Amino acid sequence: MADAARFEFLCRMGDNTLVLGHRISEWCGHAPMLEEDIALANTALDLIGQTQMWLGYAGEVEGAGRSADDLAMLRDAWDFRNLLLVERPNDDFGHTILRQFLFDHFHLIQLRHLTESSDARVAEIAAKAVKEVAYHADRSSDTVIALGDGSAESHRRMQAALVALWPYVGELFTADHVDAAMVEAGVAPNPASLRDAYDAAVLPALAQATLKLPEDTFAHTGGKTGFRHSEHLGHMLTQMQWLQRAYPGGTW
């Protein structure tokens, strides 16, 4: 039973990095300038690399012989445990970078806690990932501030992105029985306890970017529990899993 919760927790970690990593890899060759194209591809690489570690460990904990690749490529939408925020479509570049910013700061705070995990493997993976994610958070913050406090057009787009994405931030801090089991075992912090640190990191940067938070505090949920993903995840998976769907069992 404890292992079932641990498997679920590890899938949540790995599915966040997998889905966001795939999303930003969709920009490869299309970003507005070469430096940003390279930066997004590099961030995607870090996230996919972290996915290998999280889902690899998830497969070991599950003990059913599934590898990280099996979990990534052979599950369908209802078995994914990522936050709804990371499956949102890319839309324009501003939208993509704001989504990155909103996730990066959560990710960074979460990983810092996980480096203290009672599960040595979780602590090791977090210690590796946290160094990379510190760079992600630095860059997305700088870019959000530059675009939000930039031209009239860039400001308009960033404000629109914040209105569209803010309703997906609440889910980052929701907690359920899996989180309770992980807190109990000393594996992971209660996500709800991370909100103050998150606000302290995110709100000043948004203010500096001259962006206004929407007044409505409604939060969409259902991604991390797998209860209800948005339609976008299934469409994304048809692309990401295309090769395994067209040629089942295909290998290099």
Add this chain to the structure above:
Amino acid sequence: MARPVPAPVPGSLADVIRPRRGPKPVPRTEADIWDLLADVPDPEIPVISVTDLGIVRSVRLDGRQVRVAITPTYSGCPATSVIGIAIEAALRGAGLEPVIDTQIDPPWTTDWLTDEAREKLRAYGIAPPSAKGPKACPRCGSPDLSRVSQHGSTPCKAQWRCQSCLEPFDYFKCI
């Protein structure tokens, strides 16, 4: 067969790679194996070796079998698997039976780059890592620098520009 060293680029690689004299001894000790690995180049930055980079964490020799633990620089660095293959090929070429393990703890840090590696990077045109960003343009030595992007052609590098000679250059990020 050892993995061949990529062909030198005139005026850059040739300046920093000094071929060793004479045939290599057959490795008998762990020190011999470290010596052998010191000639396996990083596939992305071939002027430095896998030992210069500090990614070989341990070597254990047991008869003909040798276990080598390597640590990835960045989690998703595509060079990691190529490095594993290169090390395996070099050890097989020396008549050993290699087993390559991946070890992520403690996580790799640029502090493990040797001083020799830092100098090789600089001579190759890549500013070596330092706490507050690059100290000097690797081409003209000017300290008047600006950052272009936090990311570069590989996960471990950022793009900077020299304000004196106006040339862009790679900077090996601190991690």
